[in-house]
Amino acid sequence: MKRIFVITFVLSLMFSVACNDDVFLSKQPNDLLNDEQVWSNRDLVILALGDLYNRFPDYQTIENWGEFANFDEAFASRDYGRHQNNDWGFGDWGYWDYSYVRALNSFIKRCAEATVLSAEDRQAFLAEARVLRAAVYFEMVKRMGGVPLIVEPLTYDYSGDPSSLQFPRAKESEVYDFVIRELDEAEDLLLDPTAGGRIYSRATKGLVLAMKTRAALYAASIAKYGETTPSEMTSGGEVGIPASMAQGYYQQALAAAQELIGKGWYSLYRKNTDLRENFTNIFLDKSNNPEIIFVEDFKLKDKFHGFTTNNQPVDQTEEPGDSGWLNPTLNLVQSFEKLDNTFAPLAIGTPGNFVYYDKITDLYEDRDARLWATVILPGSQFKGRTIDIWAGYILADNSIITSGALGGQGTLPGRSAAEQVVGKNGPIDQVEKSAQTGFYVRKFLDPAIGSGQRGIGSAVWWVRYRYAEVLLNAAEAAFELGQADVAAGYMNEVRRRAGFTIDLTAADITFDRIVHERKVEFAFEGHQLWDMKRWRLAHKVWDGQNLGLTTTPGKADESSTKPYGLWPYKVYDPGSPNDGKWIFKTIIPGKAIGIDRFRLRNYYSEIGSDILSRNPKLVPNP
C-alpha cells in the first residue's frame, strides 16, 4: 500500500513539472552556429573557409590508398576483391556534390556583403571560395561530363513546385569554360604563392594557373581523342566536346602553363644531389619546397593519416596489424625507362636461361631514378634498413627451396642447420602484407620514427598540384599544337631531374612519350584514371584481353589487364660461379584472377536514378 503511494507521488511529481514552451522553442542551439553568428566574426569565417577546404574532392589519395589498386599500378596485398572483378561499375567514380556547391555559393554570397571583414580579407576569401568552386565543377565534369551550373545558393519557396530548383545539364565544354573563366577572374584577387613565406595549402595565383592549365588540357584532349569514342557523346553536348575546340583549349593550356613558368615562383625540387633521394623528398620536404603548388597538409597530433602505417614493409612495421597494403606492380616498374632513353622489359632472361645478378638491386641500376623513389625495390633501404624481399633459393636443377612463413627457415641440400630461406617481407603468394608482387610503395611513405603507428601516424602531405605537372602539361599542349621542340624542352627539364643525361630531341617527342612520362612521373599521385580517360586510352589498355605482360612498355595503348610481380631468387649452387647470385621470375599473384575491362560507358559515370528522378531536366549519360 505504501509502495503504491510512493509510485503515485513520484508520477504526479513528474507530470506536474512542465517546460516553458516559449523559452524552450526559441532556445538557441549551443552546438552549432547559424549564418548570422558566423558572419559576425572573422575567426569564424576563417573556420568556415577551412571547412570548405577540407571538403576538397579527391579520388585516390594517401588517405584513400586502397583506390590505387583499382587499376594496374598496384596490387592490394590485403584487399583481394579489387583484383577479382573484371569490370568497374557504371556508377564508379560518380561525384555529384551539390551540398558542397551550395555551401560554396552561400559562402560567396555572404562574403561579398560581409561587413565584419576588411576589404582585403573579403576579396581574398571570396576569390579562394571561387577557386574551390571551380575545383568542384572541374571534378564533377571530369567524372560525370556536363553538370548543371549553379552559381547562386538556391532556396525553396515551399510552393509545392520544385521546378525553379531544377536546372538542365550544361555542355561538357561549358563547364570547362566556366572553370577556366572563374579561375581567370580569381587570379588577380589572390596572393602570390611566395608572398611572405611559401603558401602550399591555400589557393594562390600559382594554384589558379596550375588548375587552369590542367582543366584546359583535359578539355582539349577530350575534344581531340573523344572522336575515337563516338558513342560517348550526346547530341546536346552534355558529354563529349567537338573536335574543333581542341586547338583553342590546347592554346589555353599552353598559355597558362607558360605564364606560370614565366612567373618564376616555382622550380623543380633539386636539393639533393642523389637523384633517387631527391625525388623521394619532393613529397616529404615541407620547408621552402619550390615545386609544391597545392597540397592537403597534415600536422601530427591534430590531423594525420595512416598511409605509412598501412603501407610500411611488414618486417619493420610499427603496427603489427597494419602494413604492406600496396604492392606496386611489375607493369609499373618495367615502365620506367633505362637511362639511355630506351624502353625495355627488365632483363631477367627466360626460365632455364636466367640472367644472373651479383647484387639484388643490380637489375634496376640502369633505370630512371624515379623508379627507386616511387617503389621500394628488394634490397633497397627504408628507415635505414635493407628491405628483405626474396622468394627463396633456386637450386641448379631449378627446384625452389622456400618457406610458407615470412622469413621462414628451411634446410638447403648438403647443409645440416636450418636457415632463412625466404625474405622477411616475402614475397609469399597469398600471404597478406607480404610484398606479393615483390615490391612495396615508397612515394609518400614517411621515414619519420613513429609514422608507422596508428596513434601517431604520418604528416606527409598529399600533393595535388606540383610544378612538374605544369611542365608536362605545357609539353603535352605544345606537342599537340605542333611545337615538338618546345615540348622537348619542357620534357627534358623533368627528365634531367630523373637522371637522364641524353636530352630528347623534337623528333623523339611522340604521343606515346607524353603518356609514358606522365605515367612514371605521377604514379600514385591520383592522375592515372583521369589521364587514361581523357586520352580515351582506358578501354584500350584495360581491354579485357589476357595477353600477358607487354614487352613494349613504352607503347601507350598496350593491354595491361592484370597485376604482375617480379620475384627474386637466390642461387644455391655450390661450386658454380653463379652461387649466391640472383635471378628473377615474373609471376601473377594467385589472388589476381580478374581481367580488367573498361567499358565505354565507364568514361562518364552513371548519374544515379535518385538524381534523375528528382530533376527531370537531366539527360542521362550514354
Added chain:
Amino acid sequence: MKTKILSILIPAVALMVSSCAFDNYDAPDAKFDGRLVYQGTPINLDSRNVYMELWEPGWVKKSKVDIHVNQYGAFSAVLFNGTYKLFIRRNTVPFMVPRNDQTNSDTLLVELRGNKTMDIEVTPYYLVKNASLTNSGKTVHAAFGIEKIITDSNQKEVERVTLYINNVNFVSADAKIAEASINGGDIADPNAIALTAQVPDMTPMQTYAYVRVGIKLRGVDYLIYSPIQKIEF
C-alpha cells in the same frame, strides 16, 4: 506445466504463420520471356553483360528494371502487369534494335497483361558464319567466316575476332581460361578465318572444355559469338 507451454506455444505459432493482409502486396506474377533473334535465329551473346532496360512511365520516381539476356539470346522476367518501354542501350551490344513505328524510335512498347512471350527482332552488325570448332588433343582449331550485316552509316569495324575456351559452359570475353585473337586489320579473307588455341591445364582435371568464337567491334563493348560447343580430349 505442459498445458501452460502449449497454451503459449500454439497462439505464438499461429501468430507467426498467419500474416496480416494489409501490408502485403501481391508478388509480381506476369512472366515476360522471349529471345533476341535475327531472321528467326537467336543471337549468341555474352553470358552476363547484356541487359535490356524496362521503364514504366507514369511514376514519380524513375527507376528501371534490368532484364538479363543470357548467352543464348534468351531472357525472362516476372513483372507486374503494365505498359512498359523496353530499351537496349546502344553501343554496348553488338546489334541494333530496328526503329519501330509505335514509338518512332528503337524503344519498344511492351503491354503486359498476364504472361507474354515475345521474340525481339534485332540486327547484328556482324555474324559468325559456318563456325567449325574441332580439336586434336588439347589444341583447338576454329575455322569460320564473318558476315557484315549492317552496311549503312551505322556500320562498325571489326577490332578483332577471338577464340575463347572455358572449363564450364559459360564462354565469353570475360569468362575464359584461354583465348587466341586475330586483329580486324589482319584478316585476309573474312570468309575463311582460322584460329588455334591450346587448352591449359585445369584444376580439377577434366577431359572436356567449351569453346566458341566471338567478334569484337570497335566502339562496342560486348561481343557476338558462335554457338557454344563442347570438345573432349
